[in-house]
Amino acid sequence: MSTAQGARARARIEVTAAIKDEARRQLAAEGAVKLSLRAVARELGMVSSALYRYFPSRDDLLTALIIDAYDSLGERAEQAHEAGVEVGSLERWVAVCEAVRCWALDHPHEYALIYGSPVPGYIAPQATVPPAARVGLLLIGIVRDAHQGPGGLEELTAVPEDLRTEADRIAADLAPDLPSEVVAALVTAWAQLFGLVGFELFGQFNRVVEDRAPFFRHAVRRLGRGVGLR
Amino acid sequence: MSTAQGARARARIEVTAAIKDEARRQLAAEGAVKLSLRAVARELGMVSSALYRYFPSRDDLLTALIIDAYDSLGERAEQAHEAGVEVGSLERWVAVCEAVRCWALDHPHEYALIYGSPVPGYIAPQATVPPAARVGLLLIGIVRDAHQGPGGLEELTAVPEDLRTEADRIAADLAPDLPSEVVAALVTAWAQLFGLVGFELFGQFNRVVEDRAPFFRHAVRRLGRGVGLR
DNA sequence: GTCTATAACGAGATAGAC
DNA sequence: GTCTATCTCGTTATAGAC
Incomplete structure (x- = not known):
C-alpha cells in the first residue's frame, strides 16, 4: 500500500514537473500573457481538463x-x-x-x-x-x-x-x-x-x-x- | 485644392491620434502582447483593413x-x-x-x-x-x-x-x-x-x-x- | 480516492468567401 | 466592407478506468 501510494506520488510529481517544463517553454516562446493550459496539455498529449488535477x-x-x-x-x-x-x-x-x-x-x-x-x-x-x-x-x-x-x-x-x-x-x-x-x-x-x-x-x-x-x-x-x- | 488637402491631412492626423489613443487603452487593459489591430478597429467602429492605411x-x-x-x-x-x-x-x-x-x-x-x-x-x-x-x-x-x-x-x-x-x-x-x-x-x-x-x-x-x-x-x-x- | 477523457459553455480571434 | 464558418481559450460537469 505504501508502495502504491509512493508510485502515485512519484507519478504526480513527474507530471507536475512535465507541465511546468512545458509551460516554461511556452513562456520563452510567447510570454506569460499567452501562456495557455490547453497548449500545454496539447503538447504533453493530455487533455486540457486533466491539467486541473495538478493546477486549479x-x-x-x-x-x-x-x-x-x-x-x-x-x-x-x-x-x-x-x-x-x-x-x-x-x-x-x-x-x-x-x-x-x-x-x-x-x-x-x-x-x-x-x-x-x-x-x-x-x-x-x-x-x-x-x-x-x-x-x-x-x-x-x-x-x-x-x-x-x-x-x-x-x-x-x-x-x-x-x-x-x-x-x-x-x-x-x-x-x-x-x-x-x-x-x-x-x-x-x-x-x-x-x-x-x-x-x-x-x-x-x-x-x-x-x-x-x-x-x-x-x-x-x-x-x-x-x-x-x- | 489646398483646402481639401489640408482637411484631408487634418483628418488623417485625427484618425491617427484616435487609433493610438484606443491602442493605449488596450495596452492598459491587456498589455502590449495582446494589442491587436482588429480590436482597435472594432472599438473605433472601423474595419480592420482600414487601419492598415495608417499603420502598415x-x-x-x-x-x-x-x-x-x-x-x-x-x-x-x-x-x-x-x-x-x-x-x-x-x-x-x-x-x-x-x-x-x-x-x-x-x-x-x-x-x-x-x-x-x-x-x-x-x-x-x-x-x-x-x-x-x-x-x-x-x-x-x-x-x-x-x-x-x-x-x-x-x-x-x-x-x-x-x-x-x-x-x-x-x-x-x-x-x-x-x-x-x-x-x-x-x-x-x-x-x-x-x-x-x-x-x-x-x-x-x-x-x-x-x-x-x-x-x-x-x-x-x-x-x-x-x-x-x- | 485519484486520475483521465468526453463534451460542452461562452467568449474571443481568425480566415476566407462573398 | 461584411458575414460566416472555424479556430482558440479557460473552465466546468460528468462519466468511467485504475
Whole structure:
C-alpha cells in the first residue's frame, strides 16, 4: 500500500514537473500573457481538463512558475554566498550580485516573469512573497555580518528629516539590528541591482555598454560600498 | 485644392491620434502582447483593413506607441530640467529623476512598454533610439554643466583595470569631454534610476517601502552624488 | 480516492468567401 | 466592407478506468 501510494506520488510529481517544463517553454516562446493550459496539455498529449488535477487554474500554474523562478534565483545566489564565506564581505556582496546577473542571463524569460512588467489580470498571491525575499535577505545578511564583524561598516550619513520615520519603520521591519540609514541604503541598492540587470537583459544597454561583465562588477562593487561595506 | 488637402491631412492626423489613443487603452487593459489591430478597429467602429492605411502592421503601431512614450517621458524630464536652471546641479538632477518617477506613476502601462519586459516577437527599429536616449542625454548634460561650471565635479576614483578600455569607449561615445570614470558612473546611475522606478511600479516595494517619495528623493540624491555632483 | 477523457459553455480571434 | 464558418481559450460537469 505504501508502495502504491509512493508510485502515485512519484507519478504526480513527474507530471507536475512535465507541465511546468512545458509551460516554461511556452513562456520563452510567447510570454506569460499567452501562456495557455490547453497548449500545454496539447503538447504533453493530455487533455486540457486533466491539467486541473495538478493546477486549479491557469493563474495557479503561473504562480508555481513564479515561485520556482524566485527559488531558482535564490538558490543560485545562496550558493554564491556560501562559496564566499572566507572572502571579505564586499567580495561576497559582489559575488551574490554577479550570481543574480548570471542567473538572469541564463533564464531571461523567467527573469522577465518575476522582475519585468506585471502580467495583466494576474495578482500574485502571498505565497510568492517568501521566495521573492530570498535575494534581499541574503544581501541584508552580508551587511549584518560586516556590521557585527571586525572592522564593522563604513559610517553613512544619516537619512534626511523627511525620511527618518519611514527609514526607521523599514529598518524595524527588515533588520532591527542595523542602523536605519544602512537599511535604507540596502533597499536602495537592492532595487538598483535589478535596474542594472534589467537594463542589460531588456536591451537598454545595446550599443551603449558592450563589455558588460566588468561594467557590472564595478557597478555592484560601488553599490556595496554605498551600503558601508569595505 | 489646398483646402481639401489640408482637411484631408487634418483628418488623417485625427484618425491617427484616435487609433493610438484606443491602442493605449488596450495596452492598459491587456498589455502590449495582446494589442491587436482588429480590436482597435472594432472599438473605433472601423474595419480592420482600414487601419492598415495608417499603420502598415501591428508592429508599426507598437513602434509609434513606444516612440510616443519615450517622447512623453523625455518632454516631462526636459521640462523639469528647464524649470531648474537656477538651482544647483544636484537639485536639478533630483528634479529630473523625480520627473521620471512621476511620469512613470502617471503612465504605468506606457512605462512597462518601454522599460518592462520586451514584447515577444517584436524588434524595436532604429527609429526608437533617439527618443529613448532623451533622458540619458539630459542626465549627461547636467553632469557636463557641473563639470564645466564653478566648483566642478567631485573627484571619482578611477575605474578598475579591466573596465578601463570599455569605460574609455563609452565615454568617447557619449561624452568625450567628461572623464571616463564619470561617464561609467553616469551610465550606472541611469540604469539604477530605472531600477528604483521599476521596483516601485511593478510592486517589488509593496509591503517594503510605503512612503516612497522621500525614499526615492534620497536615493536619487545619493545617485547624483555618486556621479560627482555636489 | 485519484486520475483521465468526453463534451460542452461562452467568449474571443481568425480566415476566407462573398 | 461584411458575414460566416472555424479556430482558440479557460473552465466546468460528468462519466468511467485504475
